[in-house]
Amino acid sequence: MRAIRRLADRLIGLSALIGGVCLLGLTGVILVDVVGRAMGAPLFGSQDLITMGMALLVFGGMALCDRQGGHIAVDLLEPRFPPALNRAIDIGSALLGAAIFLLIAYTVHESAKLSQMLNMSTNLLRLPRAWVQWGLAGLSVVAALGMLLRAVELTVTGRDVRKAP
Structure with missing residues (x-):
């Protein structure tokens, strides 16, 4: 399980690095x-670059946000629930998040195939849209796999990586 977690953390780090490079750019x-x-004399094509870069920035940081427990959580009732119920809720939310990100990846991948078939590009710079869409699909898969691994770890070991130092 540690080897899988190490590989997942490297993929999450790569995803965050991609998001960080996009932020700098x-x-x-x-x-x-x-x-x-x-x-x-404004920069020609800046709207195209910003639109594509922002999408990669957001999805690049999504896996790291989940890994560190950065997503919004309402914990009004958590102190009143037994630990087993809280763990079941965490497992269910991780599985639901993984399913959502896999659906996003599938939808964006299908959109990329359509963009490639129709030779779609950005308005000003004529950059192909499919490449960015494939990147978004890949980053969504990384986020989904991170959430899925978190659910498995919670189920098997009871350890929550979001609360680990």
């Missing part, structure tokens, strides 16, 4: 665009 694009607008 987007910061540069926005800076150049804002300064360019002030000088009367």
